[in-house]
């Protein structure tokens with residue numbers, strides 16, 4: 555029997571973890587790729603992400619040649635091979651032969667090598683890939699997005715989700731200088747944007763902590779907070795720390811809090827690499843009780859992360875709408891907590907990397923009705939590079955279909971409150 559390619563086998567296992575067991579890749583990546591050398595680890599991740607990103611189109615390509623649904627593992631072997639052939643740059647004969655090896659080695663598909671070989675050859679002969687639609691989101695997410703944003707916006711989002719996103723950096727200072735040094739460009743909102751594929755830790759400025767990786771949209775909540783030198787600011791859900799770094803870089807006196815000790819270790823590492831300081835607290839925000847309130851609180855609440863599907867195409871395949879009800883309740887409780895932790899006259903920035911209005915606009919409406927002392931500060935959202943029609947009655951709505959000509963942005967929602 556042919557020797558199985560470790561990276562492909564790991565990619566297949568990762569795809570199965572997502573499609574069969576509802577696991578996010580971030581939860582299983584380390585375990586599935588531990589035994590591989592670094593280049594194979596990266597290849598396994600690339601193959602799994604590509605397969606998940608293109609899965610909907612692969613299923614459309616397979617449809618006419620499958621009389622019944624294959625075993626899940628066999629199905630994923632077919633999807634992986636189709637991705638490799640059409641989008642992954644693998645020569646078709648190599649992808650087909652790797653798929654046959656995988657199926658022969660699999661527990662349940664051993665008798666199905668002929669089927670896999672035949673179906674893949676039929677898909678190639680049909681030559682229909684380029685004419686198939688851009689991968690569609692699963693119904694559980696597509697439906698509410700259509701209702702909220704309409705057909706054209708969702709089509710734009712799906713275009714964005716099909717592309718590998720650029721690499722955005724937030725720099726301590728001199729964005730144009732860093733853009734030139736790194737061969738990138740400055741986005742309209744002031745982030746440095748590089749082509750996808752750069753090895754982050756090998757780039758100039760990484761070791762010196764001159765910048766950190768942060769999507770251009772994710773950089774906007776801390777800008778809307780407008781941190782001032784010496785202000786006491788609480789970053790209430792801080793890990794891995796992109797926004798903490800922005801607040802500290804502005805000279806604020808930052809307390810960074812998160813419930814996760816492991817994720818908080820990354821905040822400490824990021825602060826130390828960038829030569830910045832913050833008080834780091836591992837605690838549940840809901841029971842955190844400091845001696846005095848803060849001038850401002852940034853609440854980047856845990857959420858569905860549906861705005862980040864460009865980077866995490868596993869998410870819509872692993873999750874379903876009902877998974878988010880506890881998070882939506884937690885967001886409201888965290889917002890209530892933020893109100894009690896903010897001094898009179900202070901401000902709260904509430905944000906989520908979600909496209910679902912339940913985690914954005916609706917949370918704002920509900921918070922305003924629960925807290926008569928809260929008001930919105932829409933003026934704080936008029937930042938450089940922000941189009942006025944991105945700002946709605948409740949806050950700033952950022953969408954992956956914005957900036958299509960320069961590589962898009964993550965989906966985010968940002969609101970700025972004032973506390974009476």
Ligand SMILES: C[S@@+](CC[C@H](N)C(=O)[O-])C[C@H]1O[C@@H](n2cnc3c(N)ncnc32)[C@H](O)[C@@H]1O
Nearest residue numbers: 791792793794795796797812813814838839854
């Ligand atoms: C969206 S992430 C924060 C991202 C971060 N602000 C950044 O820019 O890098 C949400 C964070 O909330 C944390 N979290 C969830 N529940 C929490 C709670 N009850 N108290 C404090 N942190 C919590 C999670 O551990 C997670 O790190």
